[in-house]
């Protein structure tokens with residue numbers, strides 16, 4: 001073993017000895033067996049690793065754990081501190097930790113590992129707030145955050161060996177994310193140090209300049225604070241108020257912020273110097289305030305009672321600023337020991353070791369404090385249960401997701417990729433056809449989870465489906481989808497209604513060209529429709545009969561209908577054409593809409609059919625087997641249910657192609673078969689040889705009444721000897 005390694009091992013062992021000593025002192029009843037086990041496991045796992053500074057890596061987890069020990073955190077926290085980098089950086093597994101150290105430690109190590117993997121670098125304020133909330137929501141044990149803060153603090157203290165760029169990135173992230181979390185958790189001490197360290201790395205010149213300036217007044221400041229402190233102590237003692245008095249200079253980063261915000265110089269920062277009076281009771285806090293105001297002149301408007309009205313993070317103190325010796329202003333903070341501890345340690349105070357007590361009682365001041373502290377958590381269930389399990393679900397109703405570029409999208413729990421798409425932009429939502437979560441395609445009903453990275457797949461021209469209404473959780477998405485559906489349905493109805501009216505007019509021999517716009521408007525208003533469009537829409541929705549409307553429009557041309565009128569008989573001659581529509585098919589629940597059979601599949605009676613609203617041509621009816629249907633159904637909103645009308649005496653032209661042996665008598669057999677089936681032949685074409693294969697091909701168009709007849713014809717043709725295959729063609 002080289003001397004270096006010996007001394008390195010020595011350093012590590014020495015730090016561990018220091019840790020044990022500290023824990024024995026601060027938590028005398030704790031058993032250290034598991035702590036030592038955690039140390040041995042971590043030291044072994046990290047043994048060949050070095051930090052950027054050249055120190056053995058193990059120094060870092062040990063220093064982190066020393067910070068936690070100073071905060072008097074519990075054994076779970078300390079073991080997590082020692083193990084916190086093992087899963088991420090070594091071959092140790094979470095299962096291994098679970099087996100040796102139990103569920104709680106494993107859960108915490110896992111949480112810290114997950115947080116380390118997140119890239120939280122962000123300058124945008126709004127975003128940073130979401131990330132902070134997300135972090136708090138992601139961990140279900142607040143100790144994960146406390147260990148993470150200690151980890152970050154030690155990293156920030158030892159960044160000098162890192163390249164400039166990484167220093168800046170880490171410092172920015174600390175300032176944006178971790179310092180505010182410490183603040184929210186009431187951990188004033190850690191927050192202050194994190195901020196000052198970040199300031200040093202982010203604004204090296206400004207920070208050095210400010211430090212120099214503060215330093216240049218150091219002697220002056222110290223003299224002032226010493227004198228002031230002495231005077232305060234004397235005055236308080238005279239009034240029998242027990243107190244500890246501390247003098248301090250405001251922290252660099254908060255001075256800097258104040259100077260920047262108020263555009264003032266250092267000498268104008270009135271609370272640059274402060275005294276802190278820590279006494280035993282709330283009563284004595286107010287008594288001390290009286291003593292101070294009696295001795296020094298208070299600055300009006302600077303007296304703040306955070307005891308009566310605590311800050312949101314439950315900070316409590318009395319603040320006042322007075323004109324001290326030599327006319328210098330000085331801030332005075334007055335608080336009890338308990339308030340002081342909470343101001344410094346915040347939520348971490350909960351785990352502090354206390355002689356003879358197992359857990360906090362329900363009326364514990366700290367529970368009340370914690371309850372308010374997590375005011376962000378809308379409804380805390382039973383606080384006793386909350387504390388005993390140490391589980392926090394700070395934002396139970398929210399889920400924090402990311403765009404591929406790292407923007408945070410906050411959604412309600414169980415929100416789907418559709419909600420995500422609409423919260424980015426309604427265009428993204430409308431054209432959403434699919435989604436990838438963490439790189440994998442997921443169904444649109446997928447419930448998003450905290451930390452999911454969501455990528456929305458879009459297709460131009462696509463429109464939302466009605467089914468989406470059942471999937472979305474946000475009202476924004478729901479409203480947008482409804483809006484689009486209503487608009488498309490209405491447009492569709494207007495289109496259909498207009499065609500319907502024109503078709504009926506043609507059928508009844510009425511000339512719409514003679515009808516003026518004013519006539520139309522007046523009839524529309526007779527029907528309670530504000531605009532002509534509304535009348536068309538109502539016709540399209542099937543609310544009124546076109547004939548009745550026409551009768552009003554052109555009473556001289558269209559006869560009034562008797563109350564019950566049979567439907568006009570369907571056309572029995574020739575093929576239905578697009579121009580006149582197809583009366584053998586009707587739209588379900590909505591008679592007389594303009595329909596025609598699609599040319600691509602030419603469905604015949606008896607086949608499964610589906611309607612599809614075209615632009616400007618009415619409803620196209622396809623066979624459900626039609627290959628185009630799959631594509632068309634992309635726009636589900638344009639689909640319409642259709643059925644075969646009852647009238648059954650018409651026929652459909654059907655093309656078939658027959659492959660046969662080239663033999664005499666074949667055509668004869670075919671035509672007599674069709675005659676027997678009462679199917680007329682419209683056209684027939686036979687040719688021998690097909691693509692070099694011996695034989696004949698017969699193309700024919702025949703009249704077919706329905707699907708059943710076609711099936712009979714085809715199977716009969718197949719039975720003819722010499723027929724190799726029969727196909728229906730389009």
Ligand code: MN
Pocket residue numbers: 060084085151
């Ligand atoms: Mn670490």
